[in-house]
Amino acid sequence: MKYKKNILAAPYVLWSALFIIIPLCMIFYxxxxxxxxxxxxxxxxAIASVGHAKALWRSLLLSLISTILCFLLAYPLAMIxxxxxxxxxxFIILIFILPMWMNFLLRTLAWQTLLEKTGVINGILxxxxxxxxxxxxxxYAIVLxxxxxxxxxxxxxxxxxxxxxxxxxxxxxxxxxxxxxxxxFRIILPLSVPGIISxxxxxxxxxxxxxxxxxxxxGSKVLLIGNVIEQEFxxxxxxHLGSGLSIVxxxxxxxxxxxTALLEKE
Amino acid sequence: MKFAKKIYVALIxxxxxxxxxxxxxxxxxxxxTRSKWGGFTVKWYVSLFQDETILQALGMTLxxxxxxxLAATVIGTISCVxxxxxxxxxxxxxxxxxxxxMLNADIVTGISLMLLFISFGxxxxxxxxxxxxxxxxxxYVILCIMPKMKQFNPSVYEAALxxxxxxxxxxxxxxxxxLAPGILSGFLxxxxxxxxxxxxxxxxxxxxxxxxxxxxxxxxxxxxxxxxYALSTIIxxxxxxxxxxxxxxxxxxxxxxx
Numbered sequence: 001m002k003y004k005k006n007i008l009a010a011p012y013v014l015w016s017a018l019f020i021i022i023p024l025c026m027i028f029y030x031x032x033x034x035x036x037x038x039x040x041x042x043x044x045x046a047i048a049s050v051g052h053a054k055a056l057w058r059s060l061l062l063s064l065i066s067t068i069l070c071f072l073l074a075y076p077l078a079m080i081x082x083x084x085x086x087x088x089x090x091f092i093i094l095i096f097i098l099p100m101w102m103n104f105l106l107r108t109l110a111w112q113t114l115l116e117k118t119g120v121i122n123g124i125l126x127x128x129x130x131x132x133x134x135x136x137x138x139x140y141a142i143v144l145x146x147x148x149x150x151x152x153x154x155x156x157x158x159x160x161x162x163x164x165x166x167x168x169x170x171x172x173x174x175x176x177x178x179x180x181x182x183x184x185f186r187i188i189l190p191l192s193v194p195g196i197i198s199x200x201x202x203x204x205x206x207x208x209x210x211x212x213x214x215x216x217x218x219g220s221k222v223l224l225i226g227n228v229i230e231q232e233f234x235x236x237x238x239x240h241l242g243s244g245l246s247i248v249x250x251x252x253x254x255x256x257x258x259x260t261a262l263l264e265k266e
Numbered sequence: 267m268k269f270a271k272k273i274y275v276a277l278i279x280x281x282x283x284x285x286x287x288x289x290x291x292x293x294x295x296x297x298x299t300r301s302k303w304g305g306f307t308v309k310w311y312v313s314l315f316q317d318e319t320i321l322q323a324l325g326m327t328l329x330x331x332x333x334x335x336l337a338a339t340v341i342g343t344i345s346c347v348x349x350x351x352x353x354x355x356x357x358x359x360x361x362x363x364x365x366x367x368m369l370n371a372d373i374v375t376g377i378s379l380m381l382l383f384i385s386f387g388x389x390x391x392x393x394x395x396x397x398x399x400x401x402x403x404x405x406y407v408i409l410c411i412m413p414k415m416k417q418f419n420p421s422v423y424e425a426a427l428x429x430x431x432x433x434x435x436x437x438x439x440x441x442x443x444x445l446a447p448g449i450l451s452g453f454l455x456x457x458x459x460x461x462x463x464x465x466x467x468x469x470x471x472x473x474x475x476x477x478x479x480x481x482x483x484x485x486x487x488x489x490x491x492x493x494x495y496a497l498s499t500i501i502x503x504x505x506x507x508x509x510x511x512x513x514x515x516x517x518x519x520x521x522x523x524x
Contacts, residue, residue: 008348009360020401026382098505101502101505102502103482110286116301151278205369209371233380246374249374253371
């Protein structure tokens with residue numbers, strides 16, 4: 001019987017070898033060779049060139065800021081939702097999954113309409129007599145786009161972690177004389193760490209690697225590392241360089257995973 | 267405090283739904299440019315159904331979402347059954363591989379599949395998009411089914427075997443009903459992910475074939491056709507209504523019981 005069941009695993013084992021493992025190996029192959037097929041580190045070291053390093057630095061900075069903003073916005077929201085009685089899953093799905101059914105490119109583009117010089121938000125601001133917002137085609141607009149697109153990925157794991165916390169533990173802390181702030185920092189926050197970790201990963205990685213948000217809201221003035229890689233593949237057709245830069249990107253993703261894994265252990 | 271909480275939730279709600287509201291308003295905008303309001307019209311809804319290219323892209327998007335979600339659900343379900351019987355270490359390795367497409371950046375997944383298809387000499391088009399979508403959908407399906415699998419009591423399955431059921435009968439009559447909620451949510455998740463994907467499709471599609479996402483992306487520079495706003499409004503409202511119906515249905519049953 002065991003033998004029979006292992007045959008069942010065959011389709012997926014084959015599939016994942018063919019479409020997950022081999023493709024990754026191909027990136028490493030292309031990234032570590034030049035056009036003649038000889039081994040080279042050049043494609044990876046190309047990250048140090050001024051333009052690439054700048055794009056990478058900007059990506060790291062913007063994705064870090066977006067992750068922090070997402071966390072700060074999502075945590076209170078997740079606490080409010082988790083504090084409600086009964087199962088809130090239906091409501092949460094309504095809020096966060098529903099927008100996904102409207103194409104994300106269109107939703108992001110809609111921010112252009114909202115943020116433009118003569119856009120909706122500036123219309124409201126001038127009506128209220130406030131100075132206009134000039135953030136379209138800047139890094140600020142990109143951060144806003146990242147927070148907008150990836151906020152749900154932060155809220156959902158935080159909500160799951162917070163909803164699991166036993167009410168009795170919090171009540172016990174209160175009984176033992178902890179005030180609200182102490183309860184939060186010594187009980188709630190530590191217990192929600194698994195949620196924080198998966199939330200941070202799910203926001204940081206797509207934000208670090210996006211090329212769409214920067215194209216749509218950065219007005220092709222602000223290049224991120226994702227844009228550089230995308231252009232190497234679709235316009236410059238330099239797959240070797242593109243793969244090399246992708247390897248660098250993966251290194252940062254792995255660093256992020258290691259850091260979060262270490263935090264989880266503590 | 268309660269008031270402050272409500273305001274906070276409302277503000278986040280506004281932040282998430284302001285762009286959607288904008289798109290809905292734009293779909294009724296008579297002026298072709300995004301930045302001007304030219305009066306109310308439904309003409310884009312009419313011309314949408316005469317626009318071959320948009321309808322084609324819509325059909326392609328739905329077809330790929332449906333086929334990839336179905337294939338991923340079947341493969342995912344079978345492999346969950348198989349993984350449940352594996353040795354701990356083998357299972358951990360396979361789960362680790364499963365996590366790669368979820369943890370890795372979409373752009374890297376897209377590029378890696380593109381390189382694979384190129385070196386296999388596959389013609390870029392419907393087939394390559396479908397293969398890629400199945401690949402990134404399987405992990406979501408597995409993730410949805412695995413918790414149900416862990417809750418499943420193997421003794422029940424063995425009891426069915428003892429009572430003379432074949433493995434196939436036991437699977438369909440005993441195990442499948444228990445896994446069904448996980449399988450369904452896995453399918454829906456895969457369908458949604460496929461529908462909303464742009465990045466991986468961007469790298470694995472060939473010339474002359476478009477899903478809604480890639481079509482919108484190529485239109486960004488020329489200006490989005492207003493018919494696109496009309497289409498996404500229709501999709502959005504349809505899903506909203508469906509969700510309300512689905513959410514309302516079980517409540518009624520409970521009321522009836524009470």
